[in-house]
Amino acid sequence: MKCVRVKNIRLGCGKPKICTSLVGKSENEVIKECEKIYSMDVDIVELRCDFYEYIKDITKVCDLLDKIKKNLNEKPLIFTIRSKEEGGEINISENEYIDLYKNICEKKLTDIIDVELRVGDEKIKELVEIAHNNDIKVIISKHDFEKTPSKSEMIEDLIKMQKLNGDIPKLAVMPNDYIDVIKLLEVTSIMKEKYNETPIITISMGTKGIISRMSGQIFGSCLTFASGTKASAPGQIEVEDLDISLEIINKYYKEEINLQKNNIILIGFMGTGKSSVSKKLSEVLKMKSIDTDQYIERKENTTIDKIFSVNGEEYFRKCEKDVLLELSNEKNIIISGGGGIVIKEENIKLMKEMGKVILLTASSNIIYKRVKHSKDRPILNDNMNEEYISTLMKKREERYLQAADIIINTDNKSIEKICEEIINKL
Numbered sequence: 477m478k479c480v481r482v483k484n485i486r487l488g489c490g491k492p493k494i495c496t497s498l499v500g501k502s503e504n505e506v507i508k509e510c511e512k513i514y515s516m517d518v519d520i521v522e523l524r525c526d527f528y529e530y531i532k533d534i535t536k537v538c539d540l541l542d543k544i545k546k547n548l549n550e551k552p553l554i555f556t557i558r559s560k561e562e563g564g565e566i567n568i569s570e571n572e573y574i575d576l577y578k579n580i581c582e583k584k585l586t587d588i589i590d591v592e593l594r595v596g597d598e599k600i601k602e603l604v605e606i607a608h609n610n611d612i613k614v615i616i617s618k619h620d621f622e623k624t625p626s627k628s629e630m631i632e633d634l635i636k637m638q639k640l641n642g643d644i645p646k647l648a649v650m651p652n653d654y655i656d657v658i659k660l661l662e663v664t665s666i667m668k669e670k671y672n673e674t675p676i677i678t679i680s681m682g683t684k685g686i687i688s689r690m691s692g693q694i695f696g697s698c699l700t701f702a703s704g705t706k707a708s709a710p711g712q713i714e715v716e717d718l719d720i721s722l723e724i725i726n727k728y729y730k731e732e733i734n735l736q737k738n739n740i741i742l743i744g745f746m747g748t749g750k751s752s753v754s755k756k757l758s759e760v761l762k763m764k765s766i767d768t769d770q771y772i773e774r775k776e777n778t779t780i781d782k783i784f785s786v787n788g789e790e791y792f793r794k795c796e797k798d799v800l801l802e803l804s805n806e807k808n809i810i811i812s813g814g815g816g817i818v819i820k821e822e823n824i825k826l827m828k829e830m831g832k833v834i835l836l837t838a839s840s841n842i843i844y845k846r847v848k849h850s851k852d853r854p855i856l857n858d859n860m861n862e863e864y865i866s867t868l869m870k871k872r873e874e875r876y877l878q879a880a881d882i883i884i885n886t887d888n889k890s891i892e893k894i895c896e897e898i899i900n901k902l
């Protein structure tokens with residue numbers, strides 16, 4: 477399945493992402509909610525603009541969005557007007573609805589919009605085009621607060637949303653019994669198996685449907701809504717509780733996903749042999765290999781050393797993160813990272829989602845011998861001694877261990893022997 481990337485979040489890969497909704501009536505209330513959500517483990521925030529007292533005043537809505545964006549910093553934002561017909565708060569005319577969405581897209585005030593399927597094909601197509609032209613992703617949604625429609629009806633709706641070029645179709649339905657919950661989960665699973673051009677969001681609402689909010693990673697729903705400050709729909713549970721359940725499923729389930737992806741990711745301190753092992757492993761396993769340092773040098777058309785001296789280390793770390801995000805949909809490849817790729821916590825998370833992470837280790841005296849004549853490692857250039865290597869290695873050790881699925885010590889071993897050990901442990 478193709479993942480949908482919004483800022484640093486990838487929808488449709490790994491653990492389902494958690495979204496909470498802002499449901500304040502006044503600007504004050506909304507900003508207070510943002511402040512509270514900021515410290516929570518929430519991946520995405522939705523503004524349920526139908527709750528906002530001045531929804532009909534475009535300038536005020538734009539101002540509000542501007543303030544929310546400043547408060548949320550890097551967290552992606554979904555802009556939603558939920559109509560009364562679909563469980564929302566407001567009756568708004570079609571023209572006002574379209575106008576508001578258009579304005580917000582053109583001003584790039586959100587990262588994602590949620591447009592209701594009931595708006596009609598032509599209007600949706602128009603909004604999707606405007607959103608995409610402004611680099612905004614589109615959720616096309618349908619809600620049924622009364623019942624769970626038939627399986628074929630639900631599948632038809634989701635496929636229709638995909639055909640309308642929605643990036644993420646969303647279906648929320650009400651179960652009247654547990655068979656209804658299972659129907660929704662079956663539809664989700666069928667979509668994952670047969671119609672997986674896009675990630676989808678499915679929800680069986682109410683207390684009966686709670687399992688559907690937790691099981692997205694198994695059946696195939698990429699986003700799950702939790703109550704941050706206040707529930708915005710029936711059945712939402714608290715962020716912390718939801719996160720615990722997602723984490724447990726991820727812990728046992730990611731193995732299956734990683735095996736499907738088949739990627740091998742080599743990490744470790746400078747000079748542990750990541751680049752050399754990756755090249756050899758690529759010949760032996762007949763898998764493509766990509767070295768993030770080389771990839772960055774090619775992309776930036778300069779050397780790592782120059783990037784450090786001209787743009788600084790932080791810029792290089794950003795390049796490293798971007799490379800990983802670019803490679804995150806790849807399958808069957810070997811990636812060798814730079815020694816500092818584990819510094820960013822989000823890289824660790826991403827690498828663990830992408831495949832088996834193999835940590836190469838070596839003693840500092842051996843590393844020193846391997847790298848002492850090289851001038852390619854800016855971090856060591858003025859610190860080329862064993863003591864510095866040992867200190868920095870210790871400083872990073874916890875990160876390496878946190879990321880590793882398999883650990884291979886490389887002291888006094890040939891590259892061939894290291895490859896053999898890796899293959900035996902895969």
Ligand SMILES: Nc1ncnc2c1ncn2[C@@H]1O[C@H](COP(=O)(O)OP(=O)(O)O)[C@@H](O)[C@H]1O
Nearest residue numbers: 745746747748749750751752846886889890891
């Ligand atoms: N197992 C090993 N035995 C001997 N030399 C090695 C071994 N692994 C790497 N080297 C040498 O050490 C240097 C650094 O290796 P490299 O693959 O660039 O490491 P990294 O990518 O981890 O920094 C290279 O000159 C390489 O030939």
Ligand SMILES: O=C(O)C1=C[C@@H](OP(=O)(O)O)[C@@H](O)[C@H](O)C1
Nearest residue numbers: 745746747769814815816853854
């Ligand atoms: O450890 C580090 O911070 C670095 C390691 C290098 O890669 P290697 O580990 O392949 O030498 C390279 O990414 C850069 O010089 C920074």
Ligand SMILES: [Mg+2]
Nearest residue numbers: 750751769814
């Ligand atoms: Mg290397």
